[in-house]
Amino acid sequence: MKALVPLPVLLPLFAVGIKFVLGPRRVRMQTFISLTVLVADTVISTVLLVEADRHGPIVVQVGNFAAPLGITLVVDRFSGLMLAVSSTVTLCVLLYSQSQRFADENEDETGAPLAIFYPTYLLLAAGIADSFLAGDLFNLYVGFEVMLAASYVLMTIGGTDARIRHGAVYIMVGAASSLLFVAAIAVAYAACGTVNLADLAVRLAVVAPAARLAVQVLLITVFAVKAAIFPLSAWLPDSYPTAPAPVTAVFAGLLTKVGVYSLIRTQTLLFPHNRQAPLLYTVAALSMIIGILGAVAQADLKRLLSFTLVSHVGFLVLGLAIGSVRALSGALFYAITHITVQTTLFLVTGLIERREGTADFSRLAGLARLAPVLGLLFFIPAMNLAGIPPLSGFIAKLALLQAAAADGGVGAYILLAAMLVTSLLTLYAMTKVWARAFWRAPGEGAGKAAERQIVMPGSDSVAVVRSAYGAARGIGGRRISTSESYPVGMLGATVALILISLAYTVWAGPIAEYTERAAAELLNPSVYINAVHAIGGTH
Known part of the structure; x- marks a missing residue:
């Protein structure tokens, strides 16, 4: 079983090498290799999740160098869950982008943009997989850098003015946070003589309080930037909406969650008795309220969803701030729900842009009548994000509300109130989008500029919609025409993610039991520490 642990990292890297050997013209072969690798990653991650739940953390010392000298990879219940969900999401988004490519032929004669994309x-x-598996701070840093270097390319692919401009801001923020991460590693090593997480957990307990606090504050700051936690979130709403739809979807679903994962991992493992709860209470509440206020003020769907992303990261920080098993369990449940739902909403936005040429819902109207499939695909994840029962978003939020009420402290009650306000405003924001883009009669509002030919009842003709707003841009950055049709792969990937989110509702009981076991394991750091220090791991 240990042999499987490095594969979610090694298989994609091996495939990248093969792609460079193949060259830019073999786009179909590159697509096949990408899909095969991500399917294998999804299967392997699922197997590791099950094994970690049954037998405890799976530890691999790369090169057989015992900790803390070698590179340590660890799969426990928390990392296994995040790894399995992230692999599934990346696979679905790749299917979506592949279908978009075949439908719109977004490449030049040499296939160069797609040869870069895959x-x-x-x-x-x-990089995402390495971040979840990392058992030491330096390897976590490497995972972040691989992930961020790739994200720099994906964000600016196609070279449009907006992507280059906002991509530059994204790169500067990423570079600054990376420098801060290096500083945190340096301080940790100077104080403890190790960067292995299990060793740090033991040694930080006996170092000077000032040194321990310095390491903690630096790590919180670094991961707050990565997770887009207020007030270090201003870069996100401007950066994400400019990228192509598949790129924005995977960024929104996963990149901020890697930051949240790292924050939860380091705070529960390295600082189990001093998680800076007042600070976490404050940033969680501010992220929720300010993020959702930014969302309700938007007229562009991508920007609205980007602000809700900032807002709902606050729910995950809330679970860490309260710090009980129930709170952390609710946060983990909400993490996998939010990854799936947020990715789905951005994919649906891509379908809307493909059809209408814009994501500005003040200029859209009548989509529920003209495109009922889009209406259904948007409505289900939108209501899930708002936390409408009995969907999984409601179940996870209910667990967090119960945890806040059970805590009984002033800070917990403030967070409880912030959660309720945020959920109501999220429902308002989603309802506003629905009312304007989907529910209005076709031709109302600014959408009158569009040239529309609407099917009348009893007519045999096919509705034709040509948007006057300008065509959307695909992966390669070239203009694509709007279309009434929806490529099967784009629809299939979106529907698959919706079905997964609905499965969270159907199997909410077993999932909640799993997240409770994962939360209990997080709050008992000795399990992780003993697994890493054991000779050869646990099995």
Whole structure:
């Protein structure tokens, strides 16, 4: 079983090497390799999740160098869950982008944009997997850098003015956070003589309080930037909406969650008795309220969803701030729900842009009548994000509300109130989008500029919609025409993610039991520490 642990990182990297050997003209072969690798990653990650739940953490010391000298990879219940969900999401987004490519032929004569996209996308998947598996701070840093280097390319692919401009801001923020991460590693090593997480957990307990606090504050700051936690989130709403739909979807679903994962991992493992709860209470509440206020003020769907992303990261920080098994369990449940739902909403936005040429819902109208499939695909994840029962978003939020009420402290009650306000405003924001883009009669509002030919009842003609707003841009950055049709792969990937989110509702009981076991394991750091220090791991 240990042999499987490095594969979610190694397989994508190996595939990238093969792609460079194949060259830019073998786009179909590159697509096949990418899909095969990500399917294998999904299967392997699922197997590791099950094994970690049954037998405890799976530890691999790369090169057989015992900790803390070698590179340590660890799969426990928490990392296994995040790894399995992230692999599934990256696979679905790749299917979506592949279908978009075949439908719109978004490449030049040499296939260069897609020849860049596929290997870079696999690098992103490898960096995400390495971040979840890392058992030491330096390897976590490497995972972040691989992931961020790939994201720089994906964000600016196509070279449009907006992508280059906002991509530059994204790169500067990423570079600054990376420098801060290096500083945190340096301080940790100077104080403890190790960067292995299990060793740090033991040694930080006996170092000077000032040194321990310095390491903690630096790590919180670094991961707050990565997770887009207020007030270090201003870069996100401007950066994500400019990227192509598949790129924005995977960024929104996963990149911020890697930051949240790292924050939860380091705070529960390295600082189990001093998680800076007042600070976490404050940033969680501010992220929720300010993020959702930014969302309700938007007229562009991508920007609205980007602000809700900032807002709902606050729910995950809330679970860490309260710090009980129930709170962390609710946060983990909400993490996998939010990854799936947020990715789905951005994919649906891509379908809307493909059809209408814009994501500005003040200029859209009548989509529920003209495109009922889009209406259904948007409505289900939108209501899930708002936390409408009995969907999984409601179940996870209910667990967090119960945890806040059970805590009984002033900070917990403030967070409880912030959660309720945020959920109501999220419902308002989603309802506003529905009312304007889907529910209005076709031709209302600014959408009158569109040239529309609407099917009348009893007519045998096919509705034709030509948007006057300008065509959307695909992966390669070239203009694509709007269309009434929906490629099977784009629809299939979106529907698959919706079905997965609905499965979270159907199997909410077993999932909640799993997240409770994962939360209990997180709050008992000795399990992780003993597994890493044991000779050869646990099995």
